[in-house]
Amino acid sequence: KQEVTQIPAALSVPEGENLVLNCSFTDSAIYNLQWFRQDPGKGLTSLLLIQSSQREQTSGRLNASLDKSSGRSTLYIAASQPGDSATYLCAVSSGYALNFGKGTSLLVTP
């Protein structure tokens, strides 16, 4: 059974800092890995999708990497802003169901 772990569970940083969120998974037989953002009480916004054959993806200030062999992914956020405050979820795909971590709650203070 795929287990997805995210560290840290919560993070508070001052505006402007670069930061890294970590995700690890136990079964390397994945189709892809997605990073999502969730605002309180809301649905999920897809940030980045990395296919199993890829090593990284970039979108604006976000960069996600994938190391399938070690079962790890990182989400790098450059020059953080208060608007980045949200919960960030990592999810790995087995081809249908997504297995989610419990998320990292990020607070960026002005």
Added chain:
Amino acid sequence: EAGVTQSPTHLIKTRGQQATLRCSPISGHTSVYWYQQALGLGLQFLLWYDEGEERNRGNFPPRFSGRQFPNYSSELNVNALELEDSALYLCASSLQVQGNYEQYFGPGTRLTVT
């Protein structure tokens, strides 16, 4: 292009009643997934429908059921509601193209069971 839509936004039911939640996928997507996000438990996979058929289900009792209609929209039914069914229910849709299973999520339905 319209995203995934869900209705209603909020639903309040009494224990023992039935709840029906609805989801419309992105146009062209044939797969619909349902997830439950209960407080403290994280997001759990509930059901997957594709081309009108239930393809897989997560570790949930049979009182969680649903269907997918010919237009690919979907309904989730929860019978004999229990207090612990209170959660945010998220629907997602995707294409079913080999190697591309990116899922797009709707805004969710907040179910409260009293």
